[in-house]
Amino acid sequence: MQTTRNFVRCRLAPRFLLAYLCLCTPVLAQQEQVALRGGKLLTVSHGTIDDGVVVMENGRITAVGSVNLVHVAKNARVIDVKGMTVYPGLIDSETALGLTEISAEPMTNDLIESSEEIMPHMHVYDAFHAESELIPVTRLNGITNAIVAPANRDTLPGQDSFVQLAGRSAEEMLLVRDVALPLNFSGEQRRDERGESRKFPSTRMGLAAQLRQTFLDAQDYAQRWTDYEKRKADYEKAKSEAPAKADDKNQGKDKKQPPSPPKHDLKLEALLPYLEGKKLVVLAAEEANDLETAVGLTREFNLKFVLNHISHAQSVLDYVASLKVPVIVGPIYEDPKPDERYDAVYSLPAQLNKRGVKIAFASYDAHNSRNLPYQAGFATAFGLPHEEALKAVTLNAAEIWGVADRLGSLDVGKTANIVVANGDPLDVKTDVKQVFIEGKEIPMTSRQTRLRDQYSEQ
Amino acid sequence: MFLRSLPCQSCARTMAGLLSMVLLAGSAPAQNPPGTPHNEVLIKNALVMTATHGNIPNANVYVKDGKIAAVGKDVSAPASATVVDAEGKYLTPGIIDSHSHIALDNDVNEATSPVTPHMMMIDAFDYQDKAIYHGLAGGVTTSLLLHGSANMIGGQAVVIKHKYGANRDAMLFPGAPRSIKFASGENPKRVYGGRDQLPSTRMGNFAVQREALVQAQDYMREWDAYEAKVKDGDKDATPPKRDLKLEALADVLRGKLLVQIHCYRADEMLTEIAMAKEFGYKLRAFHHALEAYKVADQLADAGVGIATFSDWWGFKQEAWDAIPWNAVMAMRKGVRVAIKSDSEDFARRLNQEAGKTMRYGGATEEEALRMITLNAAWIIGVEDRVGSIDVGKDADLVIWDGYPLSSYGVPSKVFIDGDLYFDRSLPGFGMPHYKEGM
Numbered sequence: 001m002q003t004t005r006n007f008v009r010c011r012l013a014p015r016f017l018l019a020y021l022c023l024c025t026p027v028l029a030q031q032e033q034v035a036l037r038g039g040k041l042l043t044v045s046h047g048t049i050d051d052g053v054v055v056m057e058n059g060r061i062t063a064v065g066s067v068n069l070v071h072v073a074k075n076a077r078v079i080d081v082k083g084m085t086v087y088p089g090l091i092d093s094e095t096a097l098g099l100t101e102i103s104a105e106p107m108t109n110d111l112i113e114s115s116e117e118i119m120p121h122m123h124v125y126d127a128f129h130a131e132s133e134l135i136p137v138t139r140l141n142g143i144t145n146a147i148v149a150p151a152n153r154d155t156l157p158g159q160d161s162f163v164q165l166a167g168r169s170a171e172e173m174l175l176v177r178d179v180a181l182p183l184n185f186s187g188e189q190r191r192d193e194r195g196e197s198r199k200f201p202s203t204r205m206g207l208a209a210q211l212r213q214t215f216l217d218a219q220d221y222a223q224r225w226t227d228y229e230k231r232k233a234d235y236e237k238a239k240s241e242a243p244a245k246a247d248d249k250n251q252g253k254d255k256k257q258p259p260s261p262p263k264h265d266l267k268l269e270a271l272l273p274y275l276e277g278k279k280l281v282v283l284a285a286e287e288a289n290d291l292e293t294a295v296g297l298t299r300e301f302n303l304k305f306v307l308n309h310i311s312h313a314q315s316v317l318d319y320v321a322s323l324k325v326p327v328i329v330g331p332i333y334e335d336p337k338p339d340e341r342y343d344a345v346y347s348l349p350a351q352l353n354k355r356g357v358k359i360a361f362a363s364y365d366a367h368n369s370r371n372l373p374y375q376a377g378f379a380t381a382f383g384l385p386h387e388e389a390l391k392a393v394t395l396n397a398a399e400i401w402g403v404a405d406r407l408g409s410l411d412v413g414k415t416a417n418i419v420v421a422n423g424d425p426l427d428v429k430t431d432v433k434q435v436f437i438e439g440k441e442i443p444m445t446s447r448q449t450r451l452r453d454q455y456s457e458q
Numbered sequence: 459m460f461l462r463s464l465p466c467q468s469c470a471r472t473m474a475g476l477l478s479m480v481l482l483a484g485s486a487p488a489q490n491p492p493g494t495p496h497n498e499v500l501i502k503n504a505l506v507m508t509a510t511h512g513n514i515p516n517a518n519v520y521v522k523d524g525k526i527a528a529v530g531k532d533v534s535a536p537a538s539a540t541v542v543d544a545e546g547k548y549l550t551p552g553i554i555d556s557h558s559h560i561a562l563d564n565d566v567n568e569a570t571s572p573v574t575p576h577m578m579m580i581d582a583f584d585y586q587d588k589a590i591y592h593g594l595a596g597g598v599t600t601s602l603l604l605h606g607s608a609n610m611i612g613g614q615a616v617v618i619k620h621k622y623g624a625n626r627d628a629m630l631f632p633g634a635p636r637s638i639k640f641a642s643g644e645n646p647k648r649v650y651g652g653r654d655q656l657p658s659t660r661m662g663n664f665a666v667q668r669e670a671l672v673q674a675q676d677y678m679r680e681w682d683a684y685e686a687k688v689k690d691g692d693k694d695a696t697p698p699k700r701d702l703k704l705e706a707l708a709d710v711l712r713g714k715l716l717v718q719i720h721c722y723r724a725d726e727m728l729t730e731i732a733m734a735k736e737f738g739y740k741l742r743a744f745h746h747a748l749e750a751y752k753v754a755d756q757l758a759d760a761g762v763g764i765a766t767f768s769d770w771w772g773f774k775q776e777a778w779d780a781i782p783w784n785a786v787m788a789m790r791k792g793v794r795v796a797i798k799s800d801s802e803d804f805a806r807r808l809n810q811e812a813g814k815t816m817r818y819g820g821a822t823e824e825e826a827l828r829m830i831t832l833n834a835a836w837i838i839g840v841e842d843r844v845g846s847i848d849v850g851k852d853a854d855l856v857i858w859d860g861y862p863l864s865s866y867g868v869p870s871k872v873f874i875d876g877d878l879y880f881d882r883s884l885p886g887f888g889m890p891h892y893k894e895g896m
Contacts (some may be wrong), residue, residue: 104644104774135771333803338588339894341887342595342806367772374810377865427865428813448771448781455751456787 006382033057034439035072036420039081044395045090045409048193054086056416059438061322079420084433087145087425088409089391089417091397093328094282094308094362095369097135097146097164098128098170103367112151113158117201118214120270122158124148130170134366139165141370142419143395145175145407150283152184155207156214156341161271162283162401164417167435167436179401180280182308183211183296186287190329208293208388215301215344218271224262227412280402282328284308288316295323295398306400308362311345312337321355326400329392332379343382349392350383358387360397377426389426415439492691498522499876503611504544504857509551509824509831509846516631519549521853524875529847535791544857547870549845550827552599552833552854553808556765557718557745557798559604560589560805563617567606567648568613572657575638575706577613579603585618588758589648589802591889592627594620594880596806597862597869599854600631601836604745607641607720608649610657610667615718617838619718620852623892635839637742638710640667641720642730643776664729671737674707681708713760716742716839720766722776731760743837745798748780763794763837767804767812768820785829786819796834813863826863 012282017327034056041052043064053070055063063070072078101108110127113119128148138146143163150157159178167173187208191199201207235258242256275281281307283298285291291313298305313320320327336344352359361367361376376389384392398408406415416439423430425450437443475701499521518534520535535541536656559566565582583603599620602837605612617634619824642663651658657666679802682697687695709715717734721727723758740761744750747764748771750757757764766788771780789795797812799805812830815821821829828845835845844852853876860866872880882888 101780102772102775333591333806335802336588342592368770371769374865378807378810381860381866381868383795428810429816429864431817448783451779451781452751452787 001109011292018410027319032301033062033073033076034074034416034436035070035078036081036086037067038224039071039084039086039420041410042085042087042390042425043410044391045411052086054410054416054418056418056436056439059416061410061412061414061416061418071305079434081420083422084420085423085425085430086410087142087419087421088144088394088414089419089435089437090373090393090425091360091401092138092143092146092363092372093360093397094149094160094364095138095139095146096148096366097165098132098148098152098370099132099150100123101129101132112153114153115206117191117210118156118267119150119154119158119179120274121266122150123161123178124150124158125161125170125174128161128163128170128174130167130173133447134369135165136443137367138369139431139437139442140446140449141373141433142421142425143369143372144417144419144435144437146234147179147370147401149182149282152182152186152377153189155184155211156374157182157184162403163394164437166440166442173340176401176403177281178273180282180306181274182282182284183294183298183303183305184284185211185297186285186288186309187290204270204290204293208297211297212300214268215271215275216299217299218268218275221262221265221268222272226257228261232261235259237377246334269327273324274303275301277302279304280400281305282308285310286312288313291320300329311348312340314340314344314348314351317351317355320352321357326358326360326396327352328362328400329362329369329376330361332375346378347382349376349379349389353384353388357390358396358399361392361398361416373426374428377424380426386426393426400431460475466871471642486737492792494828497876498535498539499542499853500533500539501542501544501549501581501857502697502856504547504549505765506829506847507548507550507823507828507862517549519847519853519855521873521876522853523527524853526847526849526853526855527625528849542857542871544870548858548860548867549847550597550856550858550860550862551831552844552856552872552874553597553830554795554796554838554845555593555598555601555799555805555808555830556743556834556837557602557604557800558593558805559606559800560593560601560802561585561587562603563587566594567608568650569606569608572609572646572650572663572666572705573611574605574609574613575611575710576702577605578616579605579613579631580616582813583616583618583626585624585629589623589805590618590620590629591887591892592802594622594872596868597809597856597858597872598805599872599874600835600838600840600844601805601854602637602718604637607639607645607853610641610646610663611640611670611707612639614715617840620872620873621879621891623879625887630728631840633843636709636714637716637718639718639720640730642667642726643722644774645720645886660726664733668733670707671711672735672874674704675737676709677701677704678708679841695862706816710739711737713740718743718745720745722746722748723779726751727753728756731756731762733848734760742839743794743796746777746800748777748784750793751781751784751787752779754780754793756786758792763769763796763833764788765796765798765834765837767800768797768814782814782818785815786821786825789821789825789829790819794833794836795829797829800836809858809862809867810865813865813867816863823824823863 036054041049099110149160162176162179163173163372168345223442279301283293363372380386381387395408398404418436420434421432422431501519506514518533520533561584562582562583568577591857604615615637617631618629621629714885743763745765747766750764769782785795807831812826815826832845835841856869857871858867859870870882
């Protein structure tokens, strides 16, 4: 890539000019404008533009279009990306980034608080390690955003955060705290499967009963607070109406005490936004039977949910489609079961897409999050259209996590998370040349590139 | 020992199987009796990626008696040959996985002693393991099944061909040389240190290895002395007591075994090279070898290869300095490099893993392909038999839908010794030779 300070000849259609001017407030105009010119733009939202331009300013995309239609300011920094492919930053819909450094070294891991099954008051943002060496490694492959989730060993292990993989601090990188609540129901969350310590819950019945009781307790907790608020309001009202009688020396000392609030319970409190349907539950199951049980549970409590994994639910895909919820699918590298064909899991994304289900991919990993795009690419070899595969690591994910107003496509107004690569984003051969996060050129270095360079010099 | 005495079993399958399979799509054909000659196959119009002499577009490969008989644009075959049209598809040698633990039914580590060279992986070989099929469907035709890395000196490997649906002996790679697994680093010290046993440090690791080798030297001397006496006509000479463990190690010292060492860190690779020199045996390859890029010159000088991951890292402390450029950096210094799976999962898509070396470090297409074919064959010691599309080699071939060194390459058909073992277009499992419940 060559950087030049010239600009594209202005052959601007009036409507584009108008759109452009509307977005350029005087303050923004003072910021440096950066234009990526001449690349093949995969906008995700409105098709491919060969020989296109993306303009960024003040961290946002201010123009997207064909070279001969987009105006670039005279003083803009123009980066020639001819022959390159330009696409929105990829979004990994489940990772452990920032929660782990070296898998086998316990002191570097904060993946799960495993003391109990029901831990919705655990917030990954409290552990998110912004300086993790894994983050530069990941973003060098064009992944700019991710869900950080606790490990799935418990049914309710804590709440996810949605992060941006660059920033000066965790504060800056945590775009949405407590974005969703994972609910894992695959039988793997059982305690003490061999029955050695007789610890509850050791069966799926136990897991389901425990979850049900928890949500009932949370409803009850909510009710207690509602009742309290009402009593408190009544008291305040009575008190405000009382001043006239303030001098009454017979004022009931016992009757007019303010109501005392219920005790706070962080665990139950954490569940309230989910019971109110304000936030998303990420419902994980593998097999058809678990899926149906888990969906039943969410229905009992009117939870708003998306599905996760469902790698072995091939027999109920029509049912899955009828739920009209998105699916975080995979990982498609999961082994097929002995009675399944070799490609039973590989073809799941295509099967879901065919049924109109919105899908997103996740690495379910930290160190290997950088390989997210290849999973999407591989799914195309088993019938998923390429365009849909790219959506499943960009716009679909942004929509699922409620950030599509900011991320997921090359559109004016969105955050300038942009990747420049020398080819197809989903292919292993493709080399990512430059990543922009919020319009900033990310240094294309990591601990790994430094080691490479150090030992190449010899 | 099993491997050396085995006759060629590949004749147990014939192209008659292929024909009947095509006609009766999905139903398993009866096995042809051993000794039946193979049918002939002509794979036509493929983009042939030879792994040794470049790509040949629109070329044909003629297969006869389970071997590659001719390769080229104008190659034809007798009318009796089965014709497979591969127009628009790619043809590569069968993929070779030089580090695998599949089909061992979890009996990977005899972790009761840090020195177990007399363990024979063939004794645990579970030829019905579906992982063999999953690898086959990913284009893998040969795998080296190794002992695990719990022990400094593990057991002896078995080399298989992925003829899923065939009987056990038919799956063994006939005449493959013996390999033994050594280990180092974190695994032995964790396994035994966790029990308050030796070794619990890297000092302990190498002390255990050195001690075992010293014992083997003594054992070898006793036997050499005995054999010298016999040779001199001493009829009263009594043979020393046989000890399977020391016998296996003596074979290491005699150079009869290919030594495959699980080793992550650069310093440990150098120590292993020094110890091999001290005791006079040769190393075949370092496995994992994630820090090979730091000592590539020394590895090249020692003539030792590496079987490594493409980009796996950070799973433990000794994998913290792993970088995805490792394979290509080592290769450029003259080290023979293979990309291996060490995993049932990666074994299904080694082609993608090899493709990554084109991106990380700029391997050429043929260099990348060789990392999962010819170089892997060299590590196993079967490079004169498999690993490239050359006349005379076993007809282990993969026809690919999509460019193989990419995210999109998927095997369409897989041939082993000229017989079709996997065909994506078939319903069910896609295996003409396999019948559920066999």
